[in-house]
Amino acid sequence: MQLWQKNLIVCWVGMFVTGVGFSQIAPILPLYIKHLGVDNPSWVAQFSGIAFGVTFVASAVFSPIWGRLADKIGRKPMLLRASLGMAVVVFATGFSQDVWQLIVLRLLLGVITGYSVACTTLIATQTDKAHAGAALGTLATSGMAGSLLGPMIGGYIGETFGFRDVFFFTGISMLIVFVLTAVFVKESFVRQDKKTLGTREAWAIVPEKTTTLVLFVAFFMVYLAASSIEPILTLYIGELTTDTTHIALMAGLVFSASGLAMIIASPVLGKLSDKVGPHKVLVIGLVTAGLLCIPQAFVRDPWQLMIMRFLLGLVTGGLAPALNSIVKRITPASITGRMYGFTMSAGYLGFFGGAAAGGQVAAHAGVRAVFYFTGGMLLAAAILVYFKVFKKLAQQERSIP
Secondary structure, three states: OOHHHHHHHHHHHHHHHHHHHHHHHHHHHHHHHHHOOOOOHHHHHHHHHHHHHHHHHHHHHHHHHHHHHHHHHOHHHHHHHHHHHHHHHHHHHOOOOOHHHHHHHHHHHHHHOOHHHHHHHHHHHHOOOOOHHHHHHHHHHHHHHHHHHHHHHHHHHHHHOOHHHHHHHHHHHHHHHHHHHHHHOOOOOOOOOOOOOOHHHHHHOOOOHHHHHHHHHHHHHHHHHHHHHHHHHHHHHHHHOOOHHHHHHHHHHHHHHHHHHHHHHHHHHHHHHHHHOHHHHHHHHHHHHHHHHHHHHHOOOHHHHHHHHHHHHHHHOOHHHHHHHHHHHHOOHHHHHHHHHHHHHHHHHHHHHHHHHHHHHHHHHOOOHHHHHHHHHHHHHHHHHHHHHHHHHHHHHHHOO
């Protein structure tokens, strides 16, 4: 087994545990805020939004910083820093005495995160071009799998043992990830550039500046489109069924359908991108995903929506691996970590902006309009990528003898 394959296994486990931890905390945040003494429903909603969103905003700011350090001192130190830091902060969150302490700790969590950025950079830089897409596709399934199981685990722990124990469980899990990373991840890091490059200096050595900027925008648009539906999905299911007693269960099944499909599709589409080119998988995936979003506005029952979400997951499972493969292809090795930090920032901003945008579109134009908005964003991303990325990379391929 090659080094990158061994590290891929450890990173997969680490990102899976991280995915479980983050997704199991999100659903119980409003309940935890009530537990901390906030009784007014409107205040609970507002504090929940702040506590949830502040983590992503902070992560968007600090991801490039951790990416720069990964290029400077190595990826394994960043994995250890992030896993240990998250373990301590999440565990401490279980001791919060009021909502403001909770928000501060959620902010701090966003500052110190960066495990997924370091994992992506480590695997991308260690894997040869022929296997990069498959490796990144496999890695992408870890967070998805964790996100599927997280809400169920968090709900069970919260109801059985108490809300604070959810944070304790997550903190201990991240501590285990820290130990696994320290023992099993191997990296022979050789710094590509002995000089610490500033942001302007690093940008100066990026060979494909326009393409790189377009990829950042594409990351933002893909995550924005994906997260814009999540806040309104449960409301939409409520409109589609008269059985109000099982809305939560049905919502969970619909959420899981797309996640399960992405787990199935990501490794397959990753391998496909190695064969035909990630730019082709990306454009076709964006167009297909955009077209699959629109019919979801016309479904008549939750089961139809579940089928459509599953089909959408089969397509979108290849978007992030394809984007990451292109970033690896066009980025000098000395600044790969920093570029992945910027792409992750774009994704975090898109995730935060999408959740806000979806709620606003639903409030002003109706729940079904969110699917038009999402489909339009994906199709717009496809057009942008086609003219600014696809055509350039296709031309480069034709010029290679």
